[in-house]
Amino acid sequence: MDLPPEILVPDVAPGTTILYPFVSSVERIIVVAVDPEGESLAFVWQVPAGIDAEIPPPVELEGGITSSEIVLPADPALDDTTLALSIFDPGGNDADIYWDLVIP
Amino acid sequence: MTRALTLSVFACAACASAERTGTDVIPPNDGAVELGAEEFGFRVVPANQREPSGALRVLPQDFGPFDAEDLGPDKNLDLSSPVAVTGVVTGDSVTPYAARAGLPTESAPVVGHVEVADREGNVRFTVPTSAEGEFLVDVLPGVWEARVVPDAGSLAPDWVPFTAGDDPIRRDFFLEPKQALYGQVRVAGRPYPGADVFAVDLEGHTSGTARTDDSGRYELRVPSGTWEVTTTGVATETDPTLRAEPAVVTSQRGASVDLDYPMLSRVVADLQVTASDGSPVGSIPVRFTATSLDGYGPAEFVAEDTISGGQVVLPLLPGTYDIEIAPAEGNLRGWAATGVRVQQGVNLDSVSLEPLLPLSGHVLDSEGDALAGARVTCEEIGFAGRSWSTFADTSGQVSLALSAAASCAAVPPAERSDLAMTRATLDLTATSTWNPRLRLGIPIGGRVTIEGEPEPFAIIEVRDATGLIVGQGLSDPDGNYALALPPD
Numbered sequence: 001m002d003l004p005p006e007i008l009v010p011d012v013a014p015g016t017t018i019l020y021p022f023v024s025s026v027e028r029i030i031v032v033a034v035d036p037e038g039e040s041l042a043f044v045w046q047v048p049a050g051i052d053a054e055i056p057p058p059v060e061l062e063g064g065i066t067s068s069e070i071v072l073p074a075d076p077a078l079d080d081t082t083l084a085l086s087i088f089d090p091g092g093n094d095a096d097i098y099w100d101l102v103i104p
Numbered sequence: 105m106t107r108a109l110t111l112s113v114f115a116c117a118a119c120a121s122a123e124r125t126g127t128d129v130i131p132p133n134d135g136a137v138e139l140g141a142e143e144f145g146f147r148v149v150p151a152n153q154r155e156p157s158g159a160l161r162v163l164p165q166d167f168g169p170f171d172a173e174d175l176g177p178d179k180n181l182d183l184s185s186p187v188a189v190t191g192v193v194t195g196d197s198v199t200p201y202a203a204r205a206g207l208p209t210e211s212a213p214v215v216g217h218v219e220v221a222d223r224e225g226n227v228r229f230t231v232p233t234s235a236e237g238e239f240l241v242d243v244l245p246g247v248w249e250a251r252v253v254p255d256a257g258s259l260a261p262d263w264v265p266f267t268a269g270d271d272p273i274r275r276d277f278f279l280e281p282k283q284a285l286y287g288q289v290r291v292a293g294r295p296y297p298g299a300d301v302f303a304v305d306l307e308g309h310t311s312g313t314a315r316t317d318d319s320g321r322y323e324l325r326v327p328s329g330t331w332e333v334t335t336t337g338v339a340t341e342t343d344p345t346l347r348a349e350p351a352v353v354t355s356q357r358g359a360s361v362d363l364d365y366p367m368l369s370r371v372v373a374d375l376q377v378t379a380s381d382g383s384p385v386g387s388i389p390v391r392f393t394a395t396s397l398d399g400y401g402p403a404e405f406v407a408e409d410t411i412s413g414g415q416v417v418l419p420l421l422p423g424t425y426d427i428e429i430a431p432a433e434g435n436l437r438g439w440a441a442t443g444v445r446v447q448q449g450v451n452l453d454s455v456s457l458e459p460l461l462p463l464s465g466h467v468l469d470s471e472g473d474a475l476a477g478a479r480v481t482c483e484e485i486g487f488a489g490r491s492w493s494t495f496a497d498t499s500g501q502v503s504l505a506l507s508a509a510a511s512c513a514a515v516p517p518a519e520r521s522d523l524a525m526t527r528a529t530l531d532l533t534a535t536s537t538w539n540p541r542l543r544l545g546i547p548i549g550g551r552v553t554i555e556g557e558p559e560p561f562a563i564i565e566v567r568d569a570t571g572l573i574v575g576q577g578l579s580d581p582d583g584n585y586a587l588a589l590p591p592d
Contacts, residue, residue, distance in 0.1 A: 008561065009151040009152055009561050010151075010152070010154070011156065018158075019158055020154075020158075021158070023160050023163075023229065023231070023241070023242055024163065024228060024229055025227055025228055025229065025230060028149050028153075028164055029153075030149060030150075030151040030153075030561070030563065031151070032151050032561045032578075040477075040495060050389070054489070055491075057479060057481040057491075057493055057513070057515065058479075058493075059563050059576055059577065059578040060479075060517070060518040060578065061518050061578050061580055062518045062519050063518075065561075065578070067151060067561060067563060067578050069149065069563060074230060104217070104230065104231050104232045
């Protein structure tokens with residue numbers, strides 16, 4: 001049985017929504033995940049339209065642990081929006097995580 | 105572990121930025137260390153930046169600069185805990201009675217925000233003040249400047265340098281009216297009510313914002329200094345930004361600065377956009393940037409919209425514009441034109457967007473053998489900065505569809521940390537093949553810690569003097585990392 005990706009960081013269950021107040025002019029949000037079968041993972045970030053986000057290439061460790069990062073400016077247009085990430089394995093299993101963004 | 109030739113991005117029409125990856129150049133205003141020609145800078149970005157409660161635990165941190173000979177297998181990186189800076193912002197509350205009678209005024213909490221800038225004046229942290237005027241901002245140890253910017257222009261901004269060490273810091277502010285910076289905003293000589301006006305001094309300190317009254321008049325309060333008054337008009341979407349010549353404000357007197365819009369009559373710009381097969385395109389951002397506006401002196405104006413049904417219609421001030429169509433996803437290339445005239449009775453030429461171009465090749469290791477599992481990431485040069493990523497299959501083959509100009513990197517798989525990544529800038533109109541060969545690199549490693557405790561899953565980026573990432577790694581569950589830098 002092909003198991004879905006396991007989220008290592010942040011320490012939350014799949015489907016969780018995290019309240020995320022910005023503290024810096026630029027925030028770098030990182031997720032670390034691993035596929036139980038050791039297969040490669042794909043990270044699909046969903047950013048509110050019109051936001052100039054940057055998504056550096058994932059960084060990997062041996063054993064299939066992979067980190068993916070998104071770099072977000074403290075754009076007022078992000079306030080009260082939701083950032084979403086879906087992590088897929090090659091079999092199409094996925095794990096999702098959400099952030100409710102707060103721009104001070 | 106199996107690695108098929110897998111696009112890292114799945115088809116997802118609603119994913120606005122799904123393909124937008126890649127950030128190799130240090131973005132401005134992020135306080136990165138300055139590097140000499142033979143130097144390297146390290147940036148550590150911990151994955152666990154927040155406590156489960158949401159409180160800040162640690163911030164990304166820069167290390168260096170390091171000479172190449174300083175680097176090796178024991179380059180340990182110890183992160184500092186953030187330092188809390190708290191305080192209360194209050195200010196003169198000028199009541200009509202007190203102002204008329206010259207009586208002492210009352211103090212009241214100030215609504216606004218507190219910025220923390222680095223030595224170069226780059227604002228790194230911004231927090232609002234509460235209804236009670238309180239603020240809390242976490243910074244890294246170092247030398248900083250705290251800047252208080254009131255929302256309203258009736259109190260002067262204030263700032264103070266401070267050094268963050270190990271202990272929390274308390275800084276209270278009391279804002280005073282100081283000197284007046286005042287004037288009128290006009291359109292074709294007539295008062296322009298409702299326009300926003302603010303000022304910035306030569307060091308980047310910002311005043312509060314005033315709004316012009318029915319007579320087009322405004323008043324700001326600022327400390328002594330040289331201030332550039334700016335109006336963004338009633339709405340930045342429609343009005344150009346005007347900046348006046350810098351005005352000197354002394355402790356003895358303020359300054360009067362007027363700002364004049366020659367006119368604000370607009371014409372309709374109608375741009376038709378199709379794919380190369382003639383079908384109308386949609387959901388693609390388009391930007392008109394004015395290089396000169398008819399009748400204006402220096403002015404800044406950018407209009408942005410989204411193409412819908414193969415068309416974008418925008419009311420614009422007559423003038424000369426640069427136009428850029430920058431798809432954020434999909435299989436079309438961007439398009440740009442400079443020096444386009446927008447004026448009454450002149451229609452814009454229709455635009456056809458070309459499809460992405462193919463790139464293929466094989467990733468090889470230092471022995472010339474196929475390097476399965478290597479990741480190839482290519483970033484679009486210009487436009488939306490999209491990027492595309494794929495893994496080499498068992499024969500080392502990769503295949504992508506890209507913009508005409510792209511900056512590509514081939515990164516070894518995690519089990520080949522002895523190999524260095526390699527890069528190339530590609531013109532896809534001239535070539536459709538790239539066969540990157542990854543050489544044995546200079547091994548770099550060590551342990552990432554925070555206050556001496558191992559920090560798992562921190563990204564370590566190594567940049568050269570040009571800002572390009574030349575090495576990248578991830579700390580393991582014990583905080584250890586290993587990567588390789590290019591031998592030259």
